[in-house]
Amino acid sequence: MAHPFLSLDAAHVWHPYTQHHQAPLPRPIARAAGSWLYDTDGQAVLDAISSWWVTTHGHCHPALVQAIAEQARTLDQVIFAGFTHEPAARLAAALVQRLPAGLSRVFFSDNGSTAVEVAIKLSLQSFANQGTPRRLIAALDNAYHGDTFGAMAAGARGVFTHMYEPLLFEVARLPDPSEGDTVRALEALLDARGHELAAVIVEPLVLGAGGMRVWDARVLQAIRARTAAAGVHLIADEVMTGFGRTGPMFACALATVHPDLICLSKGITGGVLPLGATVATEAIFEAFSSSDRRKTFFHGHSYTANPMACAAALASLALFDEACEGARQRIADCHTWHLAALRNVPGVKAVRQLGTVAAVELEAPSGYLSDIGRELAAFSLQQGVLIRPLGNVAYCLPPYCTRDDELDRVYTVLQRFLAGERAAPLSTGGPVDD
DSSP, X not given: OOOHHHHHHHHHOOOTTOOTTTOOOOOOEEEEEBTEEEETTOOEEEETTHHHHTOXXXXXXXXXXXXXXXXXXXXXXXXXXXXXXXXXHHHHHXXXXXXXXXXXXXXXXXXXXXXXXXXHHHHHHHHHHTTOOOXXXXXXXXXXXOSSHHHHHHSOOSTXXXXXXXXXXXXXXXXXXXXXXXXXHHHHHHHHXXXXXXXXXXXXXEETTTTOEEOOHHHHHHHHHHHHHHXXXXXXXXXXXXXXXXXXXXXXXXXXXXXXXXXXXXXXXXXXXXXXEEEEEHHHHHTTOOSOGGGSOOOOOTTTTOHHHHHHHHHHHHTOSHHHHHHHXXXXXXXXXXXXXXXXXXXXXXXXXXXXXXXXXXXXXXXXTXXXXXXXXXXXXXXXXXXXXXXXXXXXXXXXXXXXXXXXXXXXXXXXXXXXXXXXXXXXXXXXXX
């Protein structure tokens, strides 16, 4: 059944990561609850990817909805330069209490990409403010840190970035820890250009958009040791891995690593409102404290520390109790069982997992534009499951309320696809082209 607003969408909306020349109309969603999305025809779709990795406790969680409603009745928005409010102050304190020791100053922004931009700028300016400017950033191969210019520069070069190559600043590349000797390469970089190096930025233990590539905590520990000895900042981009995805609240905790800067977003509000945060050490904060106003951090966003988003984040943090920890462990155990069954199935190249993040790499051409990803996305959506492969890598990263039988459904769809089933032709209703 056609819905009137789809014609408006087709006429006026530009969707992300979508080639509109060939994409069918997107699936119209009317409501959501728990692990499920419901379209305007009432058809249910199991959200196996937490709607781009943001939904933690489930869609429309009553505690989060209530927190937003209560906050909206008292304070909806206020400029955060020269003003403050209780939800932001309480959220900053709550984050610091849960983060690795040493991180004490919270700078709020809007999303993961801006959180990364802030971290890079804080690192570079802190050195300049102290009279020892350093301009070089190092990052991992196959990394992804966002789509704004600084974040793109830090991310791996590829189809996302090639149009903008002449405008991206130099970044020293270190091998993907799942493939090469990152530590040795870092040591060589420090020997050659250590006096220039301001920071190393990493996605701790899982390279997300690069294919859910899992890497060893011992490598992260070694990176921390080498950067600390050289006076180089370690930036942990936990936009995806934060808030329980890898098991503990933050992936750095798995390696008992204490970064100088950490970037947060996605699950920070439970997935209900946009919010970003960059948390720095007191030493970095003090590098900006000066009677010279030129040493101010001249950065901000209109919706910095939006009160409703902060209230949602506080309500979300309150839900990370023993029951939530048990739910995450149950999901991890279910992943482990299913991945073991898939390991030797024809068409499967590799399986990998960390906590609630599970990935299946398919025997097919690699890269984000691999056709097999589109085929699996289309087939799974027709079966009532939202899977959005990263090229030839299918992954499941569900809300924590997802039941075992719902996870069984995700893996059944994948097994049917591997057995040769494909989507019936569609004229509308998704998926988007990528």
